[in-house]
Amino acid sequence: MNEPDDSELARRAGAGDAEAFGELIRRHHARVAGLCARLLDNPSDADDAAQEIFLRAHRFLGKFRGEARFSTWLYRIALNHCRDRRRAGARRRSVSLDALFEERGDATPELREKTLSGAAQEDAAAAQAMLERLPEGPREALLLRTQGSSYAEIAQTLDCSLDAVKARLRRARRALADDFRRQTSPASVQADSDGATS
């Protein structure tokens, strides 16, 4: 039997089917949680924000018409909620992967080591810090893209044109690449470069 698509689940959830709404949460938790974690200042904020985003979505399921994909509608709610929280004066996030993993319940140091190598941890922390310095548009576009959204989905979520999506992604990646260039030794760049063409 085919799995119901998101629109069908949203329709059922709007009619009071709690199991359908639970399935929608299961399908989209990872991406919503990822957006919150990278857009907000600390992991505990992120988990609470992710819950509130799903509560808000549940509240407004009656407004979902199925004209856009459910994921696009949900991510727009998520971005708006995160923007509201940031603007409400949440303190700036000091990048702390230890806090991140602790809060997510991931972990003992051993598990963390299995998840990210030392170099990858440094890169992740650096990328997060760089991300914080980007303007809102490029930052959100890149986050959506790295979470697997297509250009069309990003355009719908951010309510902008495809050309604007391309421009924002270029700007974000260029800024991050500039930061990496400044902090990377020539030897490792050469290694990266060789890897890129392999």
Add this chain to the structure above:
Amino acid sequence: MNHEQTQELLSDYLDGELDARESAAAVAHLSDCADCRAELARYRRADAALRAATPPPTALQTAAFVRAVRKRLEAAPEAAFLASWLASPRFAVPAFVLAFAGLIAAVLPPRADAGGLAEALLVARGGSGTYAWLSKSDAAAASAFDWEAP
């Protein structure tokens, strides 16, 4: 495709958003240009770092998250239901019509036979209550009645 053009299109190239002709031109330039290859490598590294910064939650974490959301929904089901009802067209359309009717009533000049309105209101409310929200002329007309219920 020259160096500047390739640099401009690296992000699109990385995402597979170039058409076949542009993509072939970019590949041709990349094979000859170490700077562009290094820049593309940095783009890839940044994307990978961002993905790695927040590894996906485990199934157990998602199950706990679903329970947490449900618990919050159950804690305030009336509020959630009311909000969804308010957001629905079943409520929004009549509400708009009522609001529009109220606006029209507010801007129209008072009618000479406003007492008729006041009387109708009194009958409808069983002869008790307040008429503070009536217009002045309506209120004056209403005062002619025995307003306070025994």
